[in-house]
Amino acid sequence: xxxxxxxxxxxxxxxxxxxxxxxxxxxxxxxxxxxxxxxxxxxxxxxxxxxxxxxxxxxxxxxxxxxxxxxxxxxxxxxxxxxxxxxxxxxxxxxxxxxxxxxxxxxxxxxxxxxxxxxxxxxxxxxxxxxxxxxxxxxxxxxxxxxxxxxxxxxxxxxxxxxxxxxxxxxxxxxxxxxxxxxxxxxxxxxxxxxxxxxxxxxxxxxxxxxxxx
Amino acid sequence: xxxxxxxxxxxxxxxxxxxxxxxxxxxxxxxxxxxxxxxxxxxxxxxxxxxxxxxxxxxxxxxxxxxxxxxxxxxxxxxxxxxxxxxxxxxxxxxxxxxxxxxxxxxxxxxxxxxxxxxxxxxxxxxxxxxxxxxxxxxxxxxxxxxxxxxxxxxxxxxxxxxxxxxxxxxxxxxxxxxxxxxxxxxxxxxxxxxxxxxxxxxxxxxxxxxxxx
Amino acid sequence: xxxxxxxxxxxxxxxxxxxxxxxxxxxxxxxxxxxxxxxxxxxxxxxxxxxxxxxxxxxxxxxxxxxxxxxxxxxxxxxxxxxxxxxxxxxxxxxxxxxxxxxxxxxxxxxxxxxxxxxxxxxxxxxxxxxxxxxxxxxxxxxxxxxxxxxxxxxxxxxxxxxxxxxxxxxxxxxxxxxxxxxxxxxxxxxxxxxxxxxxxxxxxxxxxxxxxx
Amino acid sequence: xxxxxxxxxxxxxxxxxxxxxxxxxxxxxxxxxxxxxxxxxxxxxxxxxxxxxxxxxxxxxxxxxxxxxxxxxxxxxxxxxxxxxxxxxxxxxxxxxxxxxxxxxxxxxxxxxxxxxxxxxxxxxxxxxxxxxxxxxxxxxxxxxxxxxxxxxxxxxxxxxxxxxxxxxxxxxxxxxxxxxxxxxxxxxxxxxxxxxxxxxxxxxxxxxxxxxx
Numbered sequence: 001x002x003x004x005x006x007x008x009x010x011x012x013x014x015x016x017x018x019x020x021x022x023x024x025x026x027x028x029x030x031x032x033x034x035x036x037x038x039x040x041x042x043x044x045x046x047x048x049x050x051x052x053x054x055x056x057x058x059x060x061x062x063x064x065x066x067x068x069x070x071x072x073x074x075x076x077x078x079x080x081x082x083x084x085x086x087x088x089x090x091x092x093x094x095x096x097x098x099x100x101x102x103x104x105x106x107x108x109x110x111x112x113x114x115x116x117x118x119x120x121x122x123x124x125x126x127x128x129x130x131x132x133x134x135x136x137x138x139x140x141x142x143x144x145x146x147x148x149x150x151x152x153x154x155x156x157x158x159x160x161x162x163x164x165x166x167x168x169x170x171x172x173x174x175x176x177x178x179x180x181x182x183x184x185x186x187x188x189x190x191x192x193x194x195x196x197x198x199x200x201x202x203x204x205x206x207x208x209x210x211x212x213x214x
Numbered sequence: 215x216x217x218x219x220x221x222x223x224x225x226x227x228x229x230x231x232x233x234x235x236x237x238x239x240x241x242x243x244x245x246x247x248x249x250x251x252x253x254x255x256x257x258x259x260x261x262x263x264x265x266x267x268x269x270x271x272x273x274x275x276x277x278x279x280x281x282x283x284x285x286x287x288x289x290x291x292x293x294x295x296x297x298x299x300x301x302x303x304x305x306x307x308x309x310x311x312x313x314x315x316x317x318x319x320x321x322x323x324x325x326x327x328x329x330x331x332x333x334x335x336x337x338x339x340x341x342x343x344x345x346x347x348x349x350x351x352x353x354x355x356x357x358x359x360x361x362x363x364x365x366x367x368x369x370x371x372x373x374x375x376x377x378x379x380x381x382x383x384x385x386x387x388x389x390x391x392x393x394x395x396x397x398x399x400x401x402x403x404x405x406x407x408x409x410x411x412x413x414x415x416x417x418x419x420x421x422x423x424x425x426x427x428x
Numbered sequence: 429x430x431x432x433x434x435x436x437x438x439x440x441x442x443x444x445x446x447x448x449x450x451x452x453x454x455x456x457x458x459x460x461x462x463x464x465x466x467x468x469x470x471x472x473x474x475x476x477x478x479x480x481x482x483x484x485x486x487x488x489x490x491x492x493x494x495x496x497x498x499x500x501x502x503x504x505x506x507x508x509x510x511x512x513x514x515x516x517x518x519x520x521x522x523x524x525x526x527x528x529x530x531x532x533x534x535x536x537x538x539x540x541x542x543x544x545x546x547x548x549x550x551x552x553x554x555x556x557x558x559x560x561x562x563x564x565x566x567x568x569x570x571x572x573x574x575x576x577x578x579x580x581x582x583x584x585x586x587x588x589x590x591x592x593x594x595x596x597x598x599x600x601x602x603x604x605x606x607x608x609x610x611x612x613x614x615x616x617x618x619x620x621x622x623x624x625x626x627x628x629x630x631x632x633x634x635x636x637x638x639x640x641x642x
Numbered sequence: 643x644x645x646x647x648x649x650x651x652x653x654x655x656x657x658x659x660x661x662x663x664x665x666x667x668x669x670x671x672x673x674x675x676x677x678x679x680x681x682x683x684x685x686x687x688x689x690x691x692x693x694x695x696x697x698x699x700x701x702x703x704x705x706x707x708x709x710x711x712x713x714x715x716x717x718x719x720x721x722x723x724x725x726x727x728x729x730x731x732x733x734x735x736x737x738x739x740x741x742x743x744x745x746x747x748x749x750x751x752x753x754x755x756x757x758x759x760x761x762x763x764x765x766x767x768x769x770x771x772x773x774x775x776x777x778x779x780x781x782x783x784x785x786x787x788x789x790x791x792x793x794x795x796x797x798x799x800x801x802x803x804x805x806x807x808x809x810x811x812x813x814x815x816x817x818x819x820x821x822x823x824x825x826x827x828x829x830x831x832x833x834x835x836x837x838x839x840x841x842x843x844x845x846x847x848x849x850x851x852x853x854x855x856x
Contacts, residue, residue, distance in 0.1 A: 018298065018302055021237055021241060021298050021301075021302075023663055023666070024237070024238060024241040024666060025241045025244060025245055025294065027241075027663060027666040027667045027669075027670050028241050028242045028244075028245030028246070028456070028459075028670045029245040029248060029249055030667060030670075031456075031667055031670030031671040031674055031747075032245055032246055032249040032250075032670070032674055033249055033252070034671060034747070034751060035671055035674040035675055035678065035751040036249065036252065036253065036674075038675070038678065038751055038752060038754055038755050039253070039678065039681070041752075041755040041758075043755075043758050043759050043762045052766055052767055052768050055763050055766045055768040055769060056768050058763075059759075059768060059772065066752075069752070070748065073744075073747075073748045073751070077741070077744040080667065080744075081737070081740055081741075081744075084660065084663050087663075088660055088663075095295070098295055099291070099295075102287075102291040102294075102295075105245075105248070105287075106284065106287045106288075109248060109249040109252055109287070110252060110255075110280075110283070112252055113252055113255040113257075116255075116257050117257050117273075120257045121269050121272075124266055124269045125266055126266050126269040126270050126273060127269060130273065232512065232516055235451055235455060235512050235515075235516075238451070238452060238455040239455045239458060239459055239508065241455075242455050242456045242458075242459030242460070242670070242673075243459040243462060243463055245670075246459055246460055246463040246464075247463055247466070250463065250466065250467065253467070309509070312509055313505070313509075316501075316505040316508075316509075319459075319462070319501075320498065320501045323462060323463040323466055323501070324466060324469075324494075324497070326466055327466050327469040327471075330471050331471050331487075334471045335483050338480055338483045339480055340480050340483040340484050340487060341483060344487065446726065446730055449665055449669060449726050449729075449730075452665070452666060452669040453669045453672060453673055453722065455669075456669050456670045456672075456673030456674070457673040457676060457677055460673055460674055460677040460678075461677055461680070464677065464680065464681065467681070523723070526723055527719070527723075530715075530719040530722075530723075533673075533676070533715075534712065534715045537676060537677040537680055537715070538680060538683075538708075538711070540680055541680050541683040541685075544685050545685050545701075548685045549697050549700075552694055552697045553694055554694050554697040554698050554701060555697060558701065
């Protein structure tokens, strides 16, 4: 539906607006997916609570769910940052790019489910595979989005030199780490979980290290 | 509430902003409607799960719901793309156009319900009719929106030649296909479901074919 | 927190951004409030459904909830249009204006509850009073917002002549109609409901008539 | 992922867009968190209601939940205003700033839970500590955000003199008041609750007084 021509200025504006609305839809989908899990933090109304100690135990019992919530939030935060970096460098979109990102948003919105599923069946490999498949889909779709945009001239003129290589390396590196994590879960699911958390924290709070590696 | 006058520049800006906010409201309504269905993907906490096989069966039992979720997401993605293409070409809005789109958003937000209803009663024609009525309303409202905007001079000056015909043909074509799908459900509801999925996938991933036909 | 000075250009930009973000928050709150009620449209999974007739009865049983959903959507659509018309004419915001609108958004987000409460206890005056109080708060806050903005020079320079009078008249007229509706509920709650629906439909689809009256 | 160079204009635009999308994500997360609590306002369908008096009692029974909803809305409104004031003065973002704000948004999205927890166990100190920790995290993260942006030159050129001191004083003052509130809860939880409500109302509706103090 986005028409491509060489008329220049006026058209770029329309296309730019299209990237803007894709960003706007993404912000909303991400934020609903991020916030939705708080609905699972039910306060047990009927719990027998007669003392501070009882309340404390109620709270402690909620810790795994809060942790799961935090982990899902962290993961979605990483992919939000990754996607918006790409969108910031797109001059315009087209129909295919739009659908790559709508598919990406589907993977985003199913994340709360994968996380809940993993939290429920933490010791089972099947739950891990579901979670890894979700992360794998997110990473792959970001890679496809960038490759497609590069090939079809959708990037802005002023994209910094080396950004293309940096983004590709980064996604590839993540995919290799994720694959290693899956193999690890064959041996021990807790090690696998610890490993993925380390990767994610690295992506979120230690960009320099990941820069150095990737 | 939007006043029409011939003062030009300053007014266009206000009206443009109004189209922007309509787009912004739409992005939010779409994303809430798209993401909401994930709440139905309950992880069965009390299920008897002692082995990987049990978890696997739990997952398999969720597949229809995940499919329903994907289908609803896909459908809303199609209409989001269709609506934003129109909004990108509107120079300004007016009160009637705003209400056409608020009605459109109502049809969007009821989509999760229609999809659930269909998934629950997949073998019954009534469930199909509800679903088709919803799709029909979405398509018709987009058609009304475009016709109204064209008639009342709300389009931008630089709308590409042939866009008007292309948009109308496209919507009309969809309505004919949808009507055929309804008739098909009289014979067999599964055939009808397969047919609608084919139409939707065509709209989402095979724009060239639909271009060729429409 | 928004500082007022006479430095001109650069500051207006900041303030404009502030109005923009108020609009953006509003769009999200409105859309969540508008879409949330669809969660109440539960498909009765355990209902005994052996025939098309059974499904039809299930659907018919859902009609009041769908109607309630539509009514809430319609009402919020009216107030969204009213608020965005005001925001479009604000040159900048300030702290007080921000809080007038956050209070307005609270009234918006409680609307789904008022509507559900009314739908549940349709024959009782108390439910009506709750609903009317909510509408009254929404209208009054829009009036306060406009009066405040006018008094403190927050309007854009190019506000069309007569807009001030038109907005005030419109809100006042609505308040009078709402008050009449409350009195009507003393006699008969159904008449009162019909009356409010007529007012709302008039605001939504028949602007010319309301123009003529107000 | 945001590259820093001295190329000037074009780059600032990209970075500006990044702050814009951070604002857009924040608006959505805030509005979902703000509106979500309305889902807890269940209308008791099975309640025995034969008279206006019964309905009235149903409504009165909901008052604590409505109050809790209002309090959460108010609190989130305060932090939304605080955050947007900062974002309005950021020239561009970088990766660390993005993660400070994603962490901030996590604290925002957990607010509905903290509020529910407090409402449920209002007489217990543990519930208070949870609530205070949440508020403390929100205030601290806003402080960290501002300090970081100031140190790394992310502010716009035209930030009004004294804004830096004003923002820091304001946050510090809030932290001291919050700490005092925690201590108060050791003596009496209701006094503590009353105290925090007073602080919040002061921040929301009496900016002049807080200006005078802070």
